[in-house]
Amino acid sequence: MAALVITVNGVRREVAAPAETPLLSVLRDELGLNGPRYGCGLEQCGACLVLRGAEAVASCRLPVGEVADAQITTLEGLGTLDEPHPVQQAFLEEQAAQCGYCSNGMLVAAAALIWRTRRPTDEQICAALDDVLCRCGSHLRIMRAVKRAAALMWEEQA
Amino acid sequence: MPDKTDSPRSNVTVGSAGIDAETAGTRWPTPQPMETTQIDDWLTIAPDGLVTIFSGKVELGTGVRTALAQVVAEELDVALASVRVVMGDTARTPNEGYTAGSKSVATIWGSARYAAAAARQELLALAAQRLGGAPADLLVADGVVSLRADPQRRVTYGELLAGGRFGRPVSGRAPLKPASAYQLIGASAGRLDLADKFSGAASYVHDLRLPGMLHARVVRPPSPGAILRALDDAALRDIPSAQVVRLGNFVGVVAEREEQAIRAAQALRLTWDVAAPLPAQATLYATLRAQPTTDEVTLERGAVAKALAGAATVVSASYHQPYQAHASLGPSCAVARCEDDGSVSVWCSSQGVFPLRGALADLLELPTERVRLIFMEGSGCYGQNGADDVAADAALLARAVGRPVRMQWSRADEFAWEPKSPAMVMEARGGLDAHGNIVAWEYGVWTPSHANRPRRALDLLAGQLLHDALPPPSGFFFGGQRNAPNDYTIPHARVTVHWLARPPLRVSSMRSLGGAANTFANESLMDELALAAGADPVEFRLRHLDDPRARDVVQAVARTARWDDPLAPSAAANLKVGRGVAFARYENTEAYVAAVAEVAVDVASGAVRVRRVVVAHDCGLIVNPDGVRNQIEGNVLQATSRALKEEVCFDSTHITSLDWQGYPILKFSEVPDVEIVLLNRPDQPPVGAGEPATVVTAPAIANAIANATGARLREIPFTPTRVRAALAGA
Ligand code: FES
Numbered sequence: 001m002a003a004l005v006i007t008v009n010g011v012r013r014e015v016a017a018p019a020e021t022p023l024l025s026v027l028r029d030e031l032g033l034n035g036p037r038y039g040c041g042l043e044q045c046g047a048c049l050v051l052r053g054a055e056a057v058a059s060c061r062l063p064v065g066e067v068a069d070a071q072i073t074t075l076e077g078l079g080t081l082d083e084p085h086p087v088q089q090a091f092l093e094e095q096a097a098q099c100g101y102c103s104n105g106m107l108v109a110a111a112a113l114i115w116r117t118r119r120p121t122d123e124q125i126c127a128a129l130d131d132v133l134c135r136c137g138s139h140l141r142i143m144r145a146v147k148r149a150a151a152l153m154w155e156e157q158a
Numbered sequence: 159m160p161d162k163t164d165s166p167r168s169n170v171t172v173g174s175a176g177i178d179a180e181t182a183g184t185r186w187p188t189p190q191p192m193e194t195t196q197i198d199d200w201l202t203i204a205p206d207g208l209v210t211i212f213s214g215k216v217e218l219g220t221g222v223r224t225a226l227a228q229v230v231a232e233e234l235d236v237a238l239a240s241v242r243v244v245m246g247d248t249a250r251t252p253n254e255g256y257t258a259g260s261k262s263v264a265t266i267w268g269s270a271r272y273a274a275a276a277a278r279q280e281l282l283a284l285a286a287q288r289l290g291g292a293p294a295d296l297l298v299a300d301g302v303v304s305l306r307a308d309p310q311r312r313v314t315y316g317e318l319l320a321g322g323r324f325g326r327p328v329s330g331r332a333p334l335k336p337a338s339a340y341q342l343i344g345a346s347a348g349r350l351d352l353a354d355k356f357s358g359a360a361s362y363v364h365d366l367r368l369p370g371m372l373h374a375r376v377v378r379p380p381s382p383g384a385i386l387r388a389l390d391d392a393a394l395r396d397i398p399s400a401q402v403v404r405l406g407n408f409v410g411v412v413a414e415r416e417e418q419a420i421r422a423a424q425a426l427r428l429t430w431d432v433a434a435p436l437p438a439q440a441t442l443y444a445t446l447r448a449q450p451t452t453d454e455v456t457l458e459r460g461a462v463a464k465a466l467a468g469a470a471t472v473v474s475a476s477y478h479q480p481y482q483a484h485a486s487l488g489p490s491c492a493v494a495r496c497e498d499d500g501s502v503s504v505w506c507s508s509q510g511v512f513p514l515r516g517a518l519a520d521l522l523e524l525p526t527e528r529v530r531l532i533f534m535e536g537s538g539c540y541g542q543n544g545a546d547d548v549a550a551d552a553a554l555l556a557r558a559v560g561r562p563v564r565m566q567w568s569r570a571d572e573f574a575w576e577p578k579s580p581a582m583v584m585e586a587r588g589g590l591d592a593h594g595n596i597v598a599w600e601y602g603v604w605t606p607s608h609a610n611r612p613r614r615a616l617d618l619l620a621g622q623l624l625h626d627a628l629p630p631p632s633g634f635f636f637g638g639q640r641n642a643p644n645d646y647t648i649p650h651a652r653v654t655v656h657w658l659a660r661p662p663l664r665v666s667s668m669r670s671l672g673g674a675a676n677t678f679a680n681e682s683l684m685d686e687l688a689l690a691a692g693a694d695p696v697e698f699r700l701r702h703l704d705d706p707r708a709r710d711v712v713q714a715v716a717r718t719a720r721w722d723d724p725l726a727p728s729a730a731a732n733l734k735v736g737r738g739v740a741f742a743r744y745e746n747t748e749a750y751v752a753a754v755a756e757v758a759v760d761v762a763s764g765a766v767r768v769r770r771v772v773v774a775h776d777c778g779l780i781v782n783p784d785g786v787r788n789q790i791e792g793n794v795l796q797a798t799s800r801a802l803k804e805e806v807c808f809d810s811t812h813i814t815s816l817d818w819q820g821y822p823i824l825k826f827s828e829v830p831d832v833e834i835v836l837l838n839r840p841d842q843p844p845v846g847a848g849e850p851a852t853v854v855t856a857p858a859i860a861n862a863i864a865n866a867t868g869a870r871l872r873e874i875p876f877t878p879t880r881v882r883a884a885l886a887g888a
Pocket residue numbers: 037038039040041042043044045046047048049058059060061
């Protein structure tokens with residue numbers, strides 16, 4: 001049987017784990033990524049979000065075998081410290097975290113949102129992020145950061 | 159990351175004005191006075207100018223790392239960017255007890271700041287020799303010392319020390335900068351840790367991967383106190399690399415891959431003698447109220463009974479605070495490794511690596527110096543979550559299997575086994591004279607100790623399972639008394655704390671300890687009395703407040719919330735809007751804080767929407783204004799969540815709130831706007847901002863619901879069912 005291959009942050013990677021293994025385990029334990037985090041393993045909190053194509057999806061129960069044909073982007077693939085993605089820059093400018101454990105889910109969900117919605121309203125941000133939990137209460141800063149990110153992303157291009 | 163190159167330093171235990179009562183109360187060796195520590199215990203300067211601070215405080219997600227760097231960089235006159243911080247390593251940092259109780263900035267103020275001032279004085283003396291001239295002839299900027307008269311003659315801190323040590327004690331007499339000269343303190347500095355966290359750099363203990371490391375899960379009993387009768391691991395044969403460890407009632411599995419460990423934990427067949435130790439939840443408060451107690455009168459002023467008997471009006475009420483969970487977003491995690499010399503190293507996110515070290519040494523039956531704890535960040539904890547227990551699990555398993563072990567609790571492990579914030583009963587009675595002024599206040603609270611952080615093996619879950627025993631009652635009570643006395647000027651008052659020896663659920667510290675429940679009760683009764691007196695709630699509070707700083711926060715919050723302008727009624731017939739105020743001085747001695755909450759109550763469904771919370775906050779001198787704002791926002795949102803939604807549920811054998819559906823927290827669509835007024839007091843020492851706003855949030859919301867609907871909520875959380883019941887009775 002041919003080894004399973006997935007594409008993560010633009011790079012094709014061979015996977016040793018069986019196809020039913022959750023994508024999150026493969027990303028963290030096999031590929032050594034830190035962005036996607038374990039929060040519940042139940043698709044209830046959003047800590048493990050990644051982009052499948054342009055859509056934010058929970059990776060904690062998603063069998064790795066199901067994403068063989070998809071482009072997976074993690075927090076690491078959005079941008080770097082030197083060349084941050086607009087959401088990363090905006091979250092920094094708004095200091096939009098306390099402990100930061102939820103930040104992966106927030107940034108990934110925000111990136112997906114502003115990709116499809118150039119000027120998101122409060123209601124649209126709430127709808128897009130409502131199932132991504134933050135226990136520290138950083139919500140207000142995160143909402144400001146999402147708006148700022150959208151402005152950075154689309155006004156820069158204009 | 160593990161760092162074996164640094165030589166271990168001699169540890170010092172440090173006392174300071176800001177030391178947390180939780181630490182003091184746990185009877186640690188009497189702290190060593192700051193003056194007898196060495197500058198080198200606190201900081202080093204490399205030849206290239208990099209300053210490394212060693213702190214016994216740890217980062218819990220509240221920005222302590224950044225505030226510490228600001229304070230030291232300010233006092234030392236170096237740039238923030240040239241500072242790095244090593245926190246909570248029993249082999250390398252001073253022992254500063256716990257990072258808890260909103261005390262870190264106050265502690266740093268009394269510890270690291272003095273060390274930095276002493277270092278600067280020493281560096282100036284060295285520079286004076288090198289450049290010629292007296293210290294007064296020198297200028298310092300960004301770690302470069304130059305001659306005032308001839309700025310071309312200069313030398314850097316790094317050159318002065320040339321990689322060497324200071325070799326001097328912290329005298330405590332080095333001049334401290336006056337507040338008027340501050341450049342970094344008082345300015346909003348960006349958090350030092352967020353860029354890494356936003357880009358996926360390894361940031362948490364969860365991200366530590368040691369060579370040869372195994373993944374682990376613990377299989378817990380179905381109820382506290384259950385006894386393991388039989389263990390069948392036949393099904394594990396199909397799971398590659400899985401191994402079982404049984405030590406008494408402690409059962410763990412390890413495997414090469416985490417998902418194998420999870421499968422192995424599920425495949426084990428365990429037979430337990432199940433206990434049914436928990437009381438019925440429906441009668442929890444009556445059960446608590448009926449338990450034997452140790453009573454402590456913490457305030458006695460005047461003659462309360464007589465004053466109440468003579469009062470024109472008396473209002474009495476009981477208030478209830480349920481068990482609540484820290485509910486950290488990331489379940490607890492730790493990594494442990496046995497070293498070649500037989501010692502054990504544990505990487506964990508404990509709030510007190512030094513105290514926990516003693517408990518782990520007891521568990522492992524090793525001398526304390528054979529256990530090293532290294533702090534790495536966890537998910538925000540807000541008190542004692544599973545971080546200490548998971549460290550013990552990892553250490554036991556690593557020793558049993560002889561390989562490094564990463565122990566990651568599951569979501570259900572964390573909800574079921576983290577110590578909870580205690581359930582409490584508060585009974586309050588206030589008497590008014592004929593003019594509507596308060597003449598008497600009688601208050602009683604039924605609470606267990608909130609401070610139960612581990613000091614011995616039996617304080618840890620692993621120790622309890624290993625030895626099949628619970629710790630004997632300690633007789634040490636702390637936390638439930640917090641903010642039981644209110645801050646008003648009342649001629650006759652008595653406050654009694656009824657300490658419960660053994661609460662039904664395992665409990666420990668959570669943000670503000672008893673401060674939240676006691677302020678909920680005090681400030682709710684205050685509103686009920688204002689209503690009875692026919693007085694405006696803000697005016698009524700001011701009438702009983704003498705302290706100018708207290709009056710200032712109440713007036714500031716009323717002004718900003720436009721208290722005197724009536725709220726516009728809602729257009730929807732079923733929505734009633736209202737506003738409520740609450741005030742407290744945190745711990746009666748710390749920050750002053752007042753809040754106004756604005757709510758809309760759906761009288762058909764009972765749903766409460768908190769629209770806006772205004773907070774006025776005075777925590778003395780402010781080190782990092784944006785950091786303080788971030789903390790206040792977090793407190794208000796988390797406390798709103800606790801007030802509206804949060805209650806740990808259980809049946810007779812175990813906790814049944816095991817996931818985010820069973821323990822929902824506030825979501826984006828439910829968060830209120832938060833508006834903050836900071837009252838900076840550069841002439842006052844800084845006190846904590848990590849907890850005060852928590853205590854006023856729930857009572858402000860309860861008072862707003864009463865203002866909107868006439869219904870008084872005396873039990874947290876204010877769920878739609880409870881609101882409907884209160885409306886029916888109003
Ligand atoms: S870890 Fe995947 S949603 Fe919580």
